[in-house]
Amino acid sequence: MTQNGRPLLEVDGLVMRYQTKKGEVSAIENVSFTLHQGESLGLVGESGCGKTSIAMSLMGLAAENARYHAGEIRLDGENLLALDENAMRKRRWKSISMVFQGAMNSWNPVYRVGDQIREAIDLHFNPRLSEAASKDRMVRLFEMVGLNPSMLSRYPHEFSGGMRQRAVIAMALSCDPKLIIADEPTTALDVIVQDQILKELKKIQDQLGMSLIYISHDIAVIAEVTDTIGVMYAGKLVEYGTTLEVFHRPRHPYSYLLLSSTPSITGPRRKLAPLEGEPPNLLDPPTGCRFHPRCPFATEQCVVQEPPLEDLGGGHKVACWNWEKVPVTIGASA
Amino acid sequence: MSQPLLKVDSLSKLFPVNRGLFRKPVDFVHAVDGVSFEIGPGESLGLVGESGCGKSTTGRMLTRLMEATSGQILLADNGSLVDVAHINREGMRTFRRRVQMIFQDPYESMNPRRTIYDTVAEPLTVQKLGTVVEREVKVAALLKLVGLTPPETFMFRYPHELSGGQRQRVAIARALVIDPSFVVADEPTSMLDVSIRISIMDLMLNLGSELGVSYLYITHDLAVARYMCDRIAVMNLGKIVEIADSEELLANPLHPYTKALLSAVPVPDPAIKRAPVEIKGGIGKAINPPSTCRFLERCPMATDICHQLDHPPLEDKGNGHYVACHLVDVGAA
Numbered sequence: 001m002t003q004n005g006r007p008l009l010e011v012d013g014l015v016m017r018y019q020t021k022k023g024e025v026s027a028i029e030n031v032s033f034t035l036h037q038g039e040s041l042g043l044v045g046e047s048g049c050g051k052t053s054i055a056m057s058l059m060g061l062a063a064e065n066a067r068y069h070a071g072e073i074r075l076d077g078e079n080l081l082a083l084d085e086n087a088m089r090k091r092r093w094k095s096i097s098m099v100f101q102g103a104m105n106s107w108n109p110v111y112r113v114g115d116q117i118r119e120a121i122d123l124h125f126n127p128r129l130s131e132a133a134s135k136d137r138m139v140r141l142f143e144m145v146g147l148n149p150s151m152l153s154r155y156p157h158e159f160s161g162g163m164r165q166r167a168v169i170a171m172a173l174s175c176d177p178k179l180i181i182a183d184e185p186t187t188a189l190d191v192i193v194q195d196q197i198l199k200e201l202k203k204i205q206d207q208l209g210m211s212l213i214y215i216s217h218d219i220a221v222i223a224e225v226t227d228t229i230g231v232m233y234a235g236k237l238v239e240y241g242t243t244l245e246v247f248h249r250p251r252h253p254y255s256y257l258l259l260s261s262t263p264s265i266t267g268p269r270r271k272l273a274p275l276e277g278e279p280p281n282l283l284d285p286p287t288g289c290r291f292h293p294r295c296p297f298a299t300e301q302c303v304v305q306e307p308p309l310e311d312l313g314g315g316h317k318v319a320c321w322n323w324e325k326v327p328v329t330i331g332a333s334a
Numbered sequence: 335m336s337q338p339l340l341k342v343d344s345l346s347k348l349f350p351v352n353r354g355l356f357r358k359p360v361d362f363v364h365a366v367d368g369v370s371f372e373i374g375p376g377e378s379l380g381l382v383g384e385s386g387c388g389k390s391t392t393g394r395m396l397t398r399l400m401e402a403t404s405g406q407i408l409l410a411d412n413g414s415l416v417d418v419a420h421i422n423r424e425g426m427r428t429f430r431r432r433v434q435m436i437f438q439d440p441y442e443s444m445n446p447r448r449t450i451y452d453t454v455a456e457p458l459t460v461q462k463l464g465t466v467v468e469r470e471v472k473v474a475a476l477l478k479l480v481g482l483t484p485p486e487t488f489m490f491r492y493p494h495e496l497s498g499g500q501r502q503r504v505a506i507a508r509a510l511v512i513d514p515s516f517v518v519a520d521e522p523t524s525m526l527d528v529s530i531r532i533s534i535m536d537l538m539l540n541l542g543s544e545l546g547v548s549y550l551y552i553t554h555d556l557a558v559a560r561y562m563c564d565r566i567a568v569m570n571l572g573k574i575v576e577i578a579d580s581e582e583l584l585a586n587p588l589h590p591y592t593k594a595l596l597s598a599v600p601v602p603d604p605a606i607k608r609a610p611v612e613i614k615g616g617i618g619k620a621i622n623p624p625s626t627c628r629f630l631e632r633c634p635m636a637t638d639i640c641h642q643l644d645h646p647p648l649e650d651k652g653n654g655h656y657v658a659c660h661l662v663d664v665g666a667a
Contacts, residue, residue: 004365046527046528046529047527104408109540117446128480154590180649190384190385190601191384191554191556191600192384192556192594192595192611192613193598193613194598195597195598195600195611198600201478216529217528218600219528219530219600219602220557220599220600220602221600223600223601223602223603223604224600224601224604224608227410243604244604244605247602247603247604247605248603248604248605256530258528259602260528261528261531262554262557262602263532263557263558263560263561264555264601264602264603265556265560265584265596265599265601266603266606269560269561269580269581272532272536272561273532274532274536275529275530275532275533276532276533278497278499278527279527280502314493314501
């Protein structure tokens, strides 16, 4: 998607590391991307690749031991990392909101769901909405996510998994955010429920013109909901481009292998190419390109020199010395 | 199919609900309700369905981790089928040599205080197989087989020192160390990272054909079932609604539930637009269910017949394609 004007969100050269007893964990290493109004970006990668760390940084909710060593996160030009907690709290839910993984844990079990959403609305609308206006707002939100408004006066345990996740989405929408971050919102759900939630999310995003960052390890889900995709590996953004381009012509060996090792119910039944080895320990990441120990195309250069994220044209960026060696068709070499 | 290795006949599991201290239970969840299928030697059958459909309960009954309420589990033994659903303690030990299980969560399924050697050797110890030296040789061979090489470096480590993928390899080694003929695998890759999944699945496939092991592979993921299994059985609310060869099931689903499940699976290609899903999500609980079709409430195609007749039997529509639906005509497949 090409758009003019200033992007809504700019993540610029972000470096974040966790301080632990064992040393520094390099969680986000020089990650940059931009997001325009109405655009949806998918961040895909394995657990520990830094995708949730990015989400938490955007929300200003990173763990206590997180340290930012470089970079900025700019929302509408304002650097969020420079804000104090008070200022950040005003933006959280209002400007950026998040749908967390695991809908059960997102709710306080002893309060009615409606009361919990009202709390967010009360905190963020200035001047405060009247009782009737916030009630009206919640009813509309519930209708939007496909829940019966009578459920507002129910407790979280009375909701099924899918309903709870819908309610979480309603909560995330409650203050008209410009950007929603959805972190594995459907991972714990069955496929049919997942399908409904994804459709709902897409529809709402289109209606309200919000931007969406969708985080998942499931590339099939990413393929369905996003315009742009960023592939992360071991704290780095290794490939970035339109979803169509990255899926049809992945240029990074990791993206390529990830795609070729995903079973599908469509297309011919094929032998899948396994990715050898395991993700690296980020206390002591590999030298050069972090993917080199698992990469079938790795050369001497990859071991010593870190590849920059280079634009191959049309906004398709890749961080690999040997991207030309990556086969063009998925499964061809498998 | 010739002689099956395992034949399950009308297997049921009812769980009582609202049981008072001195009251007889009156309400039952029909978790598994009259399920029948066969698994041939070396074959792998996928059991697919939404959470709560009874697929794990079925697996647990087959491994005798759970007592069946009724029905038969027949296991081939020297050419004849022996009912293992109601065997005694002594029989259980012989049974465990034949049937093993791989669990979903490699973090929970191992004793954290035991070394990998202890974990993998445990079945041999319980079964009193071999001398200490022989056991060590066998364990080393198995660790090598599952790709934990060199075995010496893994044998005396503890589970917390291994990654999820490595632990699942240990779990596979533990299940295969006594040469079972049948293994129940309950979502063995769903907790693993995407890049690790395929290597674990490949490992199970290769070992399965090498050692002639049959699998019941329980998963919610149809794409995984397709990759792993010769045949797929689809379960809904305690009933098997359709069984067929994997490719046949995907290409030619007959039951409306199977069709809906298939259309809900996301496709890893942004250029492909899926057909809309026609049923509502969210599976209920089958508490004292009516005798009509279990899928009736969610079925987009239900007609008058479906409201009048009992739950349809699983019928052969040719080519070993079984379906339980009143609306599928014989020959239409």
